[in-house]
Amino acid sequence: MKNVLLIIATLFLLTNCTQKKENTAKSNASHFCIPDSLMSQVKTEDASLQQVYSDLKLTGQVTFDQDKVVHIYPMVSGIVEEVKVTLGTFVKKGQVLAVIRSSEVANTQNDLISARSNLAIAQKNYEANADMYKSGILSEREFLTSQKELEKAKSEVSRVRTASSIYGGSGSGMKYVVRAPISGFVVEKFVNANMQIRPDNSTNLFTISDLKKVWVVANVYESDIATVRENETAEVTTLSYPDKRFQGHIDKIYDMLDPDTKTMKVKIQLDNPGYLLKPEMFATALLHHTSSDKMLAIPANAVIFDKNQYWVLVYHNRCNIEIRKVDIASSNSETSYIHSGVKDGEKVVTNNQLLIYNAISQ
Numbered sequence: 053m054k055n056v057l058l059i060i061a062t063l064f065l066l067t068n069c070t071q072k073k074e075n076t077a078k079s080n081a082s083h084f085c086i087p088d089s090l091m092s093q094v095k096t097e098d099a100s101l102q103q104v105y106s107d108l109k110l111t112g113q114v115t116f117d118q119d120k121v122v123h124i125y126p127m128v129s130g131i132v133e134e135v136k137v138t139l140g141t142f143v144k145k146g147q148v149l150a151v152i153r154s155s156e157v158a159n160t161q162n163d164l165i166s167a168r169s170n171l172a173i174a175q176k177n178y179e180a181n182a183d184m185y186k187s188g189i190l191s192e193r194e195f196l197t198s199q200k201e202l203e204k205a206k207s208e209v210s211r212v213r214t215a216s217s218i219y220g221g222s223g224s225g226m227k228y229v230v231r232a233p234i235s236g237f238v239v240e241k242f243v244n245a246n247m248q249i250r251p252d253n254s255t256n257l258f259t260i261s262d263l264k265k266v267w268v269v270a271n272v273y274e275s276d277i278a279t280v281r282e283n284e285t286a287e288v289t290t291l292s293y294p295d296k297r298f299q300g301h302i303d304k305i306y307d308m309l310d311p312d313t314k315t316m317k318v319k320i321q322l323d324n325p326g327y328l329l330k331p332e333m334f335a336t337a338l339l340h341h342t343s344s345d346k347m348l349a350i351p352a353n354a355v356i357f358d359k360n361q362y363w364v365l366v367y368h369n370r371c372n373i374e375i376r377k378v379d380i381a382s383s384n385s386e387t388s389y390i391h392s393g394v395k396d397g398e399k400v401v402t403n404n405q406l407l408i409y410n411a412i413s414q
Contacts, residue, residue: 085371095403102349112270114333130154174205236262271315347389365401
């Protein structure tokens with residue numbers, strides 16, 4: 053009997069001590085007040101029912117807007133006499149890019165001179181035959197023949213003049229002038245002075261793009277293909293400008309998988325203010341998907357992860373702050389959606405919450 057009483061007394065003392073410790077911890081937590089120096093920096097937000105949306109992050113590269121790109125090929129063979137632009141130069145439409153010395157241009161100039169000479173002769177013959185035809189000296193057949201010869205000479209001059217204009221216009225001697233067909237930046241350059249251009253050379257000399265708009269070609273994994281749609285808004289960031297966000301939209305979905313990466317590519321079109329985005333830059337695109345479902349939501353930065361659990365600080369006043377465990381359903385870059393732990397309308401601490409959490413937990 054004595055042993056039984058001893059055991060009961062021991063259990064009572066242990067229970068009493070435990071309750072005292074818990075009450076002391078609760079008392080310490082309940083009597084913690086945010087100091088004045090920290091209070092001005094503390095921010096809170098209300099938990100509220102919101103539509104659920106998720107983020108899909110895609111990676112890719114900036115590239116030219118292919119609808120605004122022109123590849124310039126040589127029209128003649130010859131020797132490059134001069135290159136007037138460098139890679140990255142902004143050029144205006146019609147600006148000279150390079151000059152090529154070519155015998156083909158010289159031959160065209162000679163053909164134009166000969167065609168004009170033949171036209172002058174044919175014109176004089178026609179006028180003389182017309183007078184003789186009116187006087188009855190020349191037959192109608194001979195007159196019509198001279199008329200056809202004049203038309204043929206005019207056609208030849210027109211043909212050679214067109215060819216000459218393609219080669220840089222009349223009066224250019226042996227020089228073929230390469231001009232910019234549009235205004236924009238020289239984004240590719242494959243020519244240097246004294247380079248020989250052969251007739252079988254299929255490489256372009258320059259590529260020009262205006263870069264007012266660019267594309268981001270991004271990869272979509274198989275598991276995410278069903279969630280991507282054309283015209284969907286995309287938020288693009290780059291390593292060069294991590295704090296700047298560029299707004300664009302999905303312009304095209306390529307309905308095939310890359311056999312090596314097993315990803316589908318999408319084209320995101322976006323404006324390029326200040327020409328900040330450069331081709332070949334690494335880019336990250338963020339897509340926001342909104343659902344019709346609603347859940348209780350709190351700011352994602354209010355959540356504290358500790359002891360393999362998620363916690364938030366529920367704010368009543370500066371001397372009454374609760375640590376609550378929350379059950380998170382899903383999160384995106386801005387919001388966490390929760391099953392339980394916080395009620396609609398309760399305030400949660402969103403700034404310096406870790407300092408307060410550590411102070412209360414001590």
